[in-house]
Amino acid sequence: xxxxxxxVAGNWKMNGLSVGLEQAKLLANDLAGSQQYKCDVMLCPPAxxxxxxxxxxxxxxxxxxxxxxxxxxxxAHTGDISADMLKDAGAIAVIVGHSERRTNHxxxxxxxxxxxxxxxxxxxxxIICIGETLDERKGGKTLGVLTEQIKGSVPAxxxxxxxxxxxxxxxxxxxxxxxTTAEVAEAHAHIRAELSKVMGSEGPATRIxxxxxxKGSNAVExxxxxxxNGALVGGASLKAEDFMGIIKAYA
Ligand code: 13P
Numbered sequence: 084x085x086x087x088x089x090x091v092a093g094n095w096k097m098n099g100l101s102v103g104l105e106q107a108k109l110l111a112n113d114l115a116g117s118q119q120y121k122c123d124v125m126l127c128p129p130a131x132x133x134x135x136x137x138x139x140x141x142x143x144x145x146x147x148x149x150x151x152x153x154x155x156x157x158x159a160h161t162g163d164i165s166a167d168m169l170k171d172a173g174a175i176a177v178i179v180g181h182s183e184r185r186t187n188h189x190x191x192x193x194x195x196x197x198x199x200x201x202x203x204x205x206x207x208x209x210i211i212c213i214g215e216t217l218d219e220r221k222g223g224k225t226l227g228v229l230t231e232q233i234k235g236s237v238p239a240x241x242x243x244x245x246x247x248x249x250x251x252x253x254x255x256x257x258x259x260x261x262x263t264t265a266e267v268a269e270a271h272a273h274i275r276a277e278l279s280k281v282m283g284s285e286g287p288a289t290r291i292x293x294x295x296x297x298k299g300s301n302a303v304e305x306x307x308x309x310x311x312n313g314a315l316v317g318g319a320s321l322k323a324e325d326f327m328g329i330i331k332a333y334a
Contacts, residue, residue, distance in 0.1 A: 089122040089306070089313035090247060090290055091330050092210065093320025094150060094178060099128050107136055109323035111143035114330075122313060122333040126320065127178055130164050137173025148176035148210065151184055154197035156204075166198075166205035176208035178315075180236050182253045185212075192235025200238045203245045210247045210292070210315065211236050213274070217254035225252075226273045233277045241281070243288035249315040250274055255295025257317060264308050267293055271310035299328020306332040 095103075107126055114124060127148040128136055136147055149169035153160050156167060169177050179202060180195030199209035213232035215225045229250070237246065250270055255261050262270070271291050279286030293305055294315030305311060319325040 087288060087290055087312045089333060090125060090292060091122050091314050091316065091326075091333070092125040092127060092148060092176075092178075092249075092292065093316050093326055094181070094294075095126065095128045095321060096150070096183070096317060097129060098321055099132055101132060101135060103321070104128075104132060104136055104139055106321065106323045106326075107145060108139055110326055111140055111145045113323060113327050114144040118334065120330050120333045122330065124330060125176060127176075130169070130172070133169065133172040133174055146176070147174045148178060148208075149174045150178050150181070152177045152179065152198055152201055152205075152207075154194065154201045156201070166201045166207050170205050170207055174207060176210055176247070177202045178210045178212060178249070180212045180232075182212060182214055182251060182256065186253075192232060195236040196238040199236065199246065200240065203238070203240055208245055208247060209241070210249050211241075212249045212251055212294070212315070214251040214253050214256075214295070220252065220254065225270060229270060229274055230277050233274065233281060237278070237281050241289075242285045243282075243290070246282075247290045247292060248274060248278065249292040249294050251294035251315060253295075257296070259296050261296050261301060261305065264304060267305060267308045267311060271308065275310045297329055299325060299331070302329040302332035 125146040152166040153163040179198040184190045202209040215228045290312040292313045292315045293311045297314045297316045
């Protein structure tokens with residue numbers, strides 16, 4: 084029995100100019116219809132669009148999140164954005180430790196953990212990303228990698244209300260490849276068990292999202308797997324119609 088309210092979050096990554104917010108408005112209109120979907124919906128546009136999106140989406144069912152934050156509250160960090168700034172712009176959450184940041188910016192588990200703490204301190208939900216590479220999967224190391232990432236990236240003070248875990252196998256991101264449902268079930272069950280070790284009684288109530296090539300055509304299957312409490316969606320979140328195709332898994 085799964086009583087956790089799922090979350091379907093869209094990560095626009097480095098895509099989207101202000102004209103792209105038309106899609107966010109379309110999404111909000113679709114969600115305002117009579118059909119009630121049994122999930123929360125969030126968009127994480129680039130930081131440049133947050134404030135504008137906030138005003139456009141106020142009062143709708145589309146919540147907003149940032150894609151990354153700095154671990155410090157403020158200071159001499161040119162080009163960086165603090166969790167407080169994201170909150171001020173209208174975000175209620177922030178993705179931390181996305182594999183693209185871990186890879187492109189060499190972010191470590193310790194940095195991801197510090198960012199999650201900064202998010203918590205600012206009153207934001209930290210969406211903490213973990214996931215294995217293809218080599219790690221082929222080498223049978225997936226569960227061990229996930230254990231290490233959880234231990235290192237989920238800070239003390241994490242609760243089911245202030246944290247969401249996103250399991251994103253790196254080889255499934257933007258490739259059209261997805262793990263089998265058995266592989267997803269195994270990874271999510273393992274994450275659930277590890278969360279209980281680091282978060283105690285909050286572990287069983289914490290949302291664990293699956294991310295990596297989620298589309299309308301595979302959403303029902305993936306979202307139906309035990310311990311999958313929603314999705315973190317990249318490419319298919321850019322167009323309202325495609326994103327709705329995933330949200331409809333929760334009709
Ligand atoms: P895709 O849905 O494009 O595979 O991206 C997944 C992702 O990285 C979401 O954060």
